[in-house]
Amino acid sequence: MPQHPLDTFFSPKSIAIIGASRDDKKIPGMLLTFLRRNGFSGDIYPVNPSYDSIGDLRCYPSITAIGAPVDLAIVIIPARAVLGALQECAAAGAKNAIVISSGFAEEGGESAGIQAEIAQLAKRTGMRISGPNAEGFYNEPQRIAATFSPTVDVNPEAPRLLATPRRVGIIAQSGGIGFGIYNRAKAMGVAVSNVISTGNESDLAAGEFLDYMAQDANTDVILMFIEGIRDPEMFVSAARRAAEAGKPVIVTKVGRSGAGERAAASHTASMAGWTAAYDAVFAKYGFIVSNDLDEAVAIAAAFATAPLPRGDRVAIVTVSGGAGAWVADTLAAEGLQIPELSQTLQTQVRALIPSYGSPRNPVDITAQAVHSGGLQKVIELLEQSDDIDAIVVVVSLASETRIPVKRDEIKPLIDAQRKPILFFTYTLPSQFARTELAGSGIVAFSGIAALGRAVSRLVSRSRFALSPRAEAASPRLTLSESAVPERLSEHESKALLRDVGIAVPQESLVHDQAQLAAVLSGMDFPVVMKIQSRDIPHKSEAGGVRVNIRNADDAAAAFGDLIANASRFKPDAEIQGVLVGPMAQPGVEMIVGTVNDATFGPIVMAGLGGIATELFRDVVYRPAPVDEAEAAAMIGELKSVALLHGFRGAAKADTGALARLIAQMSELAFALKDRVSEIEINPVRVHEEGAGITIVDALIAGKAAAPG
Structure with missing residues (x-):
């Protein structure tokens, strides 16, 4: 080397x-x-x-x-x-x-x-x-x-x-x-x-x-x-x-x-x-x-002593029913499965433990089975079973003179283990016990929460796949070299997205009532109207949004209200006008954004969007750029991913289109890392499979010029 x-x-x-x-x-x-x-x-x-x-x-x-x-x-x-x-x-x-x-x-x-x-x-x-x-x-x-x-x-x-x-x-x-x-x-x-x-x-x-x-x-x-x-x-x-x-x-x-x-x-x-x-x-x-x-x-310690499991099904073998139940609760809280053993396996276990034990899972062999050799044999059965991916052995290691397993029997099993076999002691382990177990390649875990986290991390690591290196910036993003203002309105932000090939709705910026009437003559109702100002990034807070407007009279009234509300909310705000566009079709509201981190550069984020964004904070981050495969993996990590997969009979959402948008945004953030500090699309409405997405709102913040 x-x-x-x-x-x-x-x-x-x-x-x-x-x-x-x-x-x-x-x-x-x-x-x-x-x-x-x-x-x-x-x-x-x-x-x-x-x-x-x-x-x-x-x-x-x-x-x-x-x-x-x-x-x-x-x-x-x-x-x-x-x-x-x-x-x-x-x-x-x-x-x-x-x-x-x-x-x-x-x-x-x-x-x-x-x-x-x-x-x-x-x-x-x-x-x-x-x-x-x-x-x-x-x-x-x-x-x-x-x-x-x-x-x-x-x-x-x-x-x-x-x-x-x-x-x-x-x-x-x-x-x-x-x-x-x-x-x-x-x-x-x-x-x-x-x-x-x-x-x-x-x-x-x-x-x-x-x-x-x-x-x-x-x-x-x-x-x-x-x-x-x-x-x-x-x-x-x-x-x-x-x-x-x-x-x-x-x-x-x-x-x-x-x-x-x-x-x-x-x-x-x-x-x-x-x-x-x-x-x-x-x-x-x-x-x-x-x-x-x-x-x-x-x-x-778990990674140093155990192989990675094939899945998340854990068997618990315990000499104490209470300790076994506690470990089971801890592992279940980590999202691991504690499946009941098959009848065939239970029958085999039953022959090795007292009648008052339990072969189900946790397998309560009782203290008696330790002395009869049942513990070793049950571990061997579970190690050979394809129904189990990991084994946690729950014992007491307080004794200064003996341990529950024999080194000459357990060491060959540990040396050849095909799945993790971890030992948890509910008493503090004696130095004698630690030494004897170490001679067989076994570490004694004495913290129940730490043990649970160790097992779950073995499982999560087994599912990890390194994403290939994403290309530095997509050639389809053709960008001007002009500086990006520190704050852009929604209209300006969407114009930038449109310029680099990201699809945004056809909308019009209206400055007065006469222009509004002309715009509406070529547009189908219902429409949405939003105040536009670099000084008002969160329009809803300013009473700057009207939705589901169904006729020209309501639109005219909404125009006046939006201008008045914005003036009251921020009297010194520079108003660009009112953005008028079609109402977006139904879909799952998500957020896609980027931030330019001082240490690692552009970071792309995706998560549950709309008004629930900051309430639930169900978001996932990756360094930009990412490709569509990595973007899809990000979506899969969200707690709210079930909403995209057709929750409670709803149609499946177009996650492929969402993944493409995440990848495009990450490429844009990378390409503009010297000129843009933040990009946010919130919400992006994800329609049913095959119907794509709609960018409902967008916000881009330019990077302040360095002093001097």
Whole structure:
């Protein structure tokens, strides 16, 4: 396999510690102590002009004095001296550096400027820099502890609890959380490849670390904790690389509260907030979103120990009826099926359990069957059954002297498992039980909600298919180079859509009563009339819409009312006129929109539309552009998709036409990403199958010119 640029970062042959100390109670001393205690096999060069030696290691006055190649420099000195030290590292030919020191962009002012200089140094010299304000990394297979985290302060003689050779890579924009995840994974027996704290990301950022783990032969599952992405192009490229490699990515994104939301002209943008783009990228590349620390680790453990299921039918085998029922409720709440076993299977199970047990599902074997060997045999029966896709075994693992299964019997079954077999303990597992089960490749799950989420995420991952790369912009979209005003009225927005080949109704903008009469003479009733002004984006709120107008007299009266209502609602509004057009035929009202995200660029959204848009917020997002197949997949994810499929006897809606519109809108947003901030069609009325769609209302907002 070709080398990755970060191979020498994560697997250095030599490490220099700039600012090394003899005091192992302080961070500079801890770095050296932990590196040696974990058994780093390469060369270690302490650098500190205050010492001639530290322990049995020679200490150098500067990195240039080492006179040997340095793959990685760890810098832990006062912030004001860091830039100079990094310049020396680059001059000495160091390939990589980790800046542990704090006091940079997180403090603002002059310190932020120094961080910018660090970034420029990396770009200029090619030396890759992690941090500043980083906690370093731990390479578990090679036992390289380039960190001061107490989680790697190990007893070298203590055995490592390992339930699986498959390893989880951890990337965190918080050192404490990243190594906290490692600590919890280690306690569960989950093997880890690398855990990296990214710090302030002056140079190396989360996306590049994701790219590394996506191709790393030692990493099978990736777990991320992120606040924001600073290298979006690399991140998206790495996300696709991970998906193509079949590596699940479990992500926790913090900062989902209302802080950061902005006032916006459209429903699309106001609903998006500032995390919709992240959700869109996560969905496109099959990321598994988790919002809880234990849940994230549990999901990672499930992926590291179990194959993907073929479906969502789960069998529960329990020694406690109450615990089994609780697990069943939890799994059902996750949308999983707990089917009653077939009569044939029930008969086979009945022969293995006491008469007071239950063979239905949950299969309550009772505690007695554990002692008679029934538990193992029931698991084997279910593993062989084509009626079941996953198995959850519910037991007590409190004992310090025995476990409910025998290693020599269960291990061959786990090694050859064709479907997930997960163990849940309703008592806290003893270390003895964890160790014994780990020897058979089994992790003990002790959180019922986390277990439920882990099983459901195995199922959802089994259904994930990566969409092919969409073409960057459709050649059919022919666009002028003129700027788009910051606010467009409905009439202007529809004109732009029409210009690029998107079908909109034939409507007329009317300025006075005489023109209204002329327009109506060539139009069939009933009609709809809407006030038009760039200053009134939400016309209904201003009393600016009249529907189902059936004759010329009513239309004349409506015209006067619309102008008067708009003037009262916003006296300084510039009124363009009244838009007159035919009433749309019946259909399911949907919304299609786009927002231009500051991090990831254009994002397309589709969902339930009309007046219910913000009430139910049933919407799905994807990065633009998307093709029709991906647009159809978006529609399929909506909770309201049943309305499009003919709910309660209604005719099926033209979802193909809706998918084409979503794809067209995504292409338009991508093509206009430098000139348009938001596009919204709400509602778009989806008629019965074969009858197409009608764009009832549209709103486009141009992008404000950059100051200066």
